[in-house]
Amino acid sequence: MGTQIVALLIMLPIASVFIYAGIHEYRRYKSDGRSNYGLVYDEETGTTHVTGISDQKDSYNPDDFDPNDYSEPEIRRETVNDKE
Numbered sequence: 001m002g003t004q005i006v007a008l009l010i011m012l013p014i015a016s017v018f019i020y021a022g023i024h025e026y027r028r029y030k031s032d033g034r035s036n037y038g039l040v041y042d043e044e045t046g047t048t049h050v051t052g053i054s055d056q057k058d059s060y061n062p063d064d065f066d067p068n069d070y071s072e073p074e075i076r077r078e079t080v081n082d083k084e
Contacts, residue, residue, distance in 0.1 A: 028035070035052045042049070 037050060038053045039048045040051050040053065041047075
């Protein structure tokens with residue numbers, strides 16, 4: 001009986017997270033309708049994150065990404081300050 005309680009205590013937080021996420025998504029669906037999720041590239045930080053994508057915006061395509069095009073804002077700021 002003790003091992004069943006330990007297993008239940010381990011699974012309870014995981015199950016509660018899934019239930020909470022399901023309720024949250026269901027409420028969002030009821031208020032906003034269907035949503036298109038995908039990766040979005042943030043040019044300022046050079047990172048991607050998963051979010052809801054509007055119909056007008058294209059999702060991030062990893063095949064089109066060239067890491068050499070990204071220049072860090074700190075480096076860009078330093079080069080601008082060096083020129084002055």
